Amino acid sequence: MKILPTRAASVSRQGLCTALLVASLTAAVGISPPHNTADADDPAKDPKNPQGMPHGTPNLTLPDLRPKGRPGLPGASGPGKEDAKDATTGIPATALDAYRKAAQRAATDMPACHMPWELIAGIGQVETQHATYNGARMTADGTTDKPILGPQLDGNGFATVKDTDQGLWDGDTVYDKAVGPTQFLPSTWAQYGADGNGDGVKNPNNIYDAALATAKYLCAGGKDMNRPEDLDRAILSYNNSRSYVNAVTEWMRAYQQGNVPSLPDRTGVGTGNTPSGNTPSGNAPSRNVPSGSGSTPSGNTPSGNTPSGKPQPSKPSPGGSTGTTPSKPEPGKPGPDKPDPGKPTPPAPQANRLERGGDDRTWETSAGETFKEKARVLVRDQSGKPMAGARVRFALSSDDGAAFTDASTELTVTTGKDGTAEALRVVAGPKIGKVKVTATVVGRNLAAVEFAGTVSVLAAEQVDVVGNPSLQADINGSFADRFTVKVLAKGGKDVVGSAITAKVTKLDGKPATDDKDHKPIGPYFKGPDGKRTWWLEAGTTDKDGVLVLPSLLTDGKSGEYVLTVTTADGKAHTFNLTVKVPTPTLPSPKATPAT
Numbered sequence: 001m002k003i004l005p006t007r008a009a010s011v012s013r014q015g016l017c018t019a020l021l022v023a024s025l026t027a028a029v030g031i032s033p034p035h036n037t038a039d040a041d042d043p044a045k046d047p048k049n050p051q052g053m054p055h056g057t058p059n060l061t062l063p064d065l066r067p068k069g070r071p072g073l074p075g076a077s078g079p080g081k082e083d084a085k086d087a088t089t090g091i092p093a094t095a096l097d098a099y100r101k102a103a104q105r106a107a108t109d110m111p112a113c114h115m116p117w118e119l120i121a122g123i124g125q126v127e128t129q130h131a132t133y134n135g136a137r138m139t140a141d142g143t144t145d146k147p148i149l150g151p152q153l154d155g156n157g158f159a160t161v162k163d164t165d166q167g168l169w170d171g172d173t174v175y176d177k178a179v180g181p182t183q184f185l186p187s188t189w190a191q192y193g194a195d196g197n198g199d200g201v202k203n204p205n206n207i208y209d210a211a212l213a214t215a216k217y218l219c220a221g222g223k224d225m226n227r228p229e230d231l232d233r234a235i236l237s238y239n240n241s242r243s244y245v246n247a248v249t250e251w252m253r254a255y256q257q258g259n260v261p262s263l264p265d266r267t268g269v270g271t272g273n274t275p276s277g278n279t280p281s282g283n284a285p286s287r288n289v290p291s292g293s294g295s296t297p298s299g300n301t302p303s304g305n306t307p308s309g310k311p312q313p314s315k316p317s318p319g320g321s322t323g324t325t326p327s328k329p330e331p332g333k334p335g336p337d338k339p340d341p342g343k344p345t346p347p348a349p350q351a352n353r354l355e356r357g358g359d360d361r362t363w364e365t366s367a368g369e370t371f372k373e374k375a376r377v378l379v380r381d382q383s384g385k386p387m388a389g390a391r392v393r394f395a396l397s398s399d400d401g402a403a404f405t406d407a408s409t410e411l412t413v414t415t416g417k418d419g420t421a422e423a424l425r426v427v428a429g430p431k432i433g434k435v436k437v438t439a440t441v442v443g444r445n446l447a448a449v450e451f452a453g454t455v456s457v458l459a460a461e462q463v464d465v466v467g468n469p470s471l472q473a474d475i476n477g478s479f480a481d482r483f484t485v486k487v488l489a490k491g492g493k494d495v496v497g498s499a500i501t502a503k504v505t506k507l508d509g510k511p512a513t514d515d516k517d518h519k520p521i522g523p524y525f526k527g528p529d530g531k532r533t534w535w536l537e538a539g540t541t542d543k544d545g546v547l548v549l550p551s552l553l554t555d556g557k558s559g560e561y562v563l564t565v566t567t568a569d570g571k572a573h574t575f576n577l578t579v580k581v582p583t584p585t586l587p588s589p590k591a592t593p594a595t
Contacts, residue, residue, distance in 0.1 A: 049237060051188040051217070062250050089254050090261035091121060094138050095130040095181070095207050102196055102211035106219060109405045110424060112413070113219035114226045118255035120214050122248040123182055123238060124207075131181035131207050137266045142197060142207040147171070150178030153185075161185065169204055180204035182214045191407055192217045200494075200544075222411045349381040351390045351441045356449045357420060363435075363453030365428050367497030368543050370405065375423040375437040375451045379415050386419025391442040394423040399433030400455055400497075402426055412442060428455040431497040431540050457497045458489040463565060463573040466546060471575060473554050474582045479523070483549045485565050485573055487541050494545030499568040502549055503535040504577075507560050514557075521557040523577060525550050538565070554579050 091099070103117035124130050128148050136144045147170075153161040154175045161176040165186035170177035176186050180203075184192070189204045194216055196208035203209050218238070223230040235245045357376030365371045379390040396402060396409040403409055404424040413421040426435055437451040469481035483502075487495040504523050506512045511534065512522035520534050527533040532553075541547045552563065563575040 051185050051238060062247060089251075090263040091125075091255075092130050092132065092138070092265045093262045094142050094265050095124060095211075096121070096260065096262055098142055098196065098207040098211040099124065101208065102215045105196070105212055106215040110215070110219045112222065112224060112424075113215075113406070114224055115215045115219060116225060116252070116256070118252045119218065119225060119231075119235075119248070120182075120211050121255050121260075122251035123214055123218075123235075124211070125251045126244065126247050127183045128181050131210075132266065138207060141199070142209075143203060144181065144205050144207075147205055148180055148183070150183055152177055161187075165190070180210045181207045182210040184210065184213060184217075188217065189213065192220070216406060220406045221408050222406070222413070349383075349385075349387050351379050351387055351444045351446065352382040353380045353384075354378075354392075354439065354441055354446050354449050355380065356451075357422075363426075363451065365453065365455060366458045367400065367428055367430055367432065367455050368494070369428055369496075371426045371428065371435075371453055373451070373453075374425055375439055377421055377439045377449050379419050379421070379441060386415075386417075388415055388417045388419060390415045390419070390421070392421040393440050393442050395438045395440075396426060396435065397438070398429060398435040398455075400429030400431045400435070402429045402433075402435045402455070426453065428453075429497075430543050431455070432457055455497075457499075457568075458493065458495045460487050460495050460498055460567040460569050460571040461490045462488050463567060463571050464488065465573060465575070469575075472578045472580065473523070473552075475554055475556050475558050475579055477554050479552045479554070479577070482551055483563065483565070483575060484546060485549075486544070486546045487567055487571070488545060494543075495541060495567075496543055496545060498541045498545070498547075500538045500541065500547050500549075500565060501536065502538045502563065502565050504552075505534075505562050505564065507562055507576075509562070509564075512557075512559075512561060521555060522559065522561045523552050523554050523563070523579060525552060552577075 099117040099121045102120055103115050106113055106115040121130075128136070131138055131144050131148065133148050136146055136148050138144055149170055151158060152172060152175045153159050163173050163176055163186075165176070167173040169179045169186050169189065178185055179189070182204075184204050186204075189202075192213045193202040193204065194209055194212035195202050196210070196212035197206060201209075202213075204213070218225070218234040223234050225231050225234065231249075232245060235248050238244075238248075355378040357378055358373070363371045363373045375394055377392055379387045379392065381387040392413050392415060394404075394411045394413065396404060403426070404411060405427055406424060411423055413423060415421045421439075423437060423439075426437065428435065433455050435453040435455065437453075439449045439451075440446070464486045466484040466486050467481070469483055470479060473479045485500070487498040487500075489495050502525065504512065504525075506522075511520060513519060514521050520532075522534065524532040524534050525536045527536060532555075536550070538549050539547055549565070558579045558581050561577040561579065563577055564572055565574075566572040
């Protein structure tokens with residue numbers, strides 16, 4: 001392996017890297033059929049996208065591209081057989097499995113993206129050497145035995161990114177840090193995080209979850225990895241550095257050549273992956289190249305070191321690859337490139353009508369679930385025939401924060417030979433509401449086609465308490481823990497968007513009141529107006545079926561009380577509470593002086 005210097009390289013290495021980058025962005029990814037194009041919700045278009053800001057110094061180690069010797073013949077031994085695979089391009093077995101499964105999932109959820117697993121692997125190699133950075137190991141489920149954290153993003157040499165996750169993933173409640181095998185910022189993980197191993201948890205420290213989230217992030221906005229310009233923009237959105245693009249694409253190309261030994265995992269022991277706080281300076285994995293370190297975030301790099309910003313595919317040689325000479329037209333007949341002057345040139349096809357594909361029934365799903373249906377339309381030209389090559393925009397609006405499966409709310413899709421265009425499926429938001437997908441033909445004032453859907457909530461089967469909250473408190477104070485509940489449907493499925501109410505009563509279920517003036521007493525919440533309330537609309541459960549209640553406060557009345565948490569369909573959980581007068585602390589007696 002060789003390290004690519006950040007400011008100088010040999011002329012031969014420069015030329016090789018440039019050629020490889022262009023080749024990787026053109027030939028290595030293939031030719032694309034009709035595809036989505038990024039028109040909105042594309043992180044590559046956001047100049048303030050924190051994921052692409054300077055976060056560290058990437059590992060720009062490249063695979064050794066020198067030939068290993070003359071390849072051996074099939075079935076024969078000798079020089080070249082042992083060298084056919086470069087061990088430096090090996091990937092730990094669990095990481096390799098995660099990359100491949102993420103690409104398979106992307107092919108199902110985002111088929112127009114054409115995500116190669118080798119691209120995800122290239123990101124994983126450059127970011128954390130496939131989750132092995134600084135001695136990290138993976139447990140049996142693909143979770144690292146210790147968090148892999150980037151430097152604190154406090155503006156000291158890197159970007160300034162204030163805390164967005166209250167330290168949930170990075171252990172820092174002041175500034176953010178990149179986290180996990182593919183180094184997601186917490187804010188990016190909140191939008192693109194995924195459950196790649198089906199355990200019901202989205203964990204950036206798990207390589208299956210991180211690999212699938214990487215695919216979602218790179219594909220966002222309808223990008224197609226078979227298009228060199230989309231591939232280039234996708235990688236730049238992950239790290240706005242031309243040297244980073246160079247390194248990722250070289251690794252991707254090396255993996256696509258088949259030199260990918262499956263290496264044994266260095267098995268680790270799970271520790272819960274609770275971040276331990278700030279990592280020492282210089283001891284954190286890379287995220288981005290800071291200004292002045294040899295790679296310019298804007299893409300302007302020293303002359304000769306990197307290729308230009310947008311590679312172009314090479315043009316085929318005249319006559320195609322066969323080398324045959326086209327036959328000459330017979331005398332009196334028009335040639336292949338010359339129209340027959342005796343025939344009028346037909347008008348170019350133009351989109352004239354947009355039709356809905358499928359029936360007009362309203363879609364239905366539950367909060368947090370994916371609609372089974374897809375928006376599909378047919379474009380016809382002025383002669384009534386299906387029209388290929390028309391650009392159809394699908395715009396999603398909703399009451400509940402719904403999005404397409406790539407986390408965007410707008411896509412542009414080009415019709416195929418049959419004149420049809422199909423959007424990605426829609427994922428419902430975390431509450432009851434309505435969604436609408438509106439399809440229009442770009443550049444044509446044609447009647448739009450609309451697809452409507454409704455989002456409901458699963459029926460609750462039980463309400464469970466999360467954790468082990470303290471059920472005792474002193475008067476004129478508050479309970480130490482905020483009460484947290486989880487709502488489950490039949491089969492133990494999380495209920496997303498379940499409306500919860502909370503009320504405080506006496507043990508017999510009646511309101512607690514003062515014996516003299518009959519005013520409410522006992523533990524209370526603060527309502528939206530800031531006043532005391534003993535009954536509260538607490539909100540709706542989140543994407544995991546969980547709701548955290550506001551703090552429960554106490555007045556000056558001690559006694560036994562009941563907190564009841566109830567779903568809209570009547571399932572409840574009760575907490576038996578005790579409010580007590582604190583035991584006074586007596587001063588210790590003074591020592592009697594000896595006489």
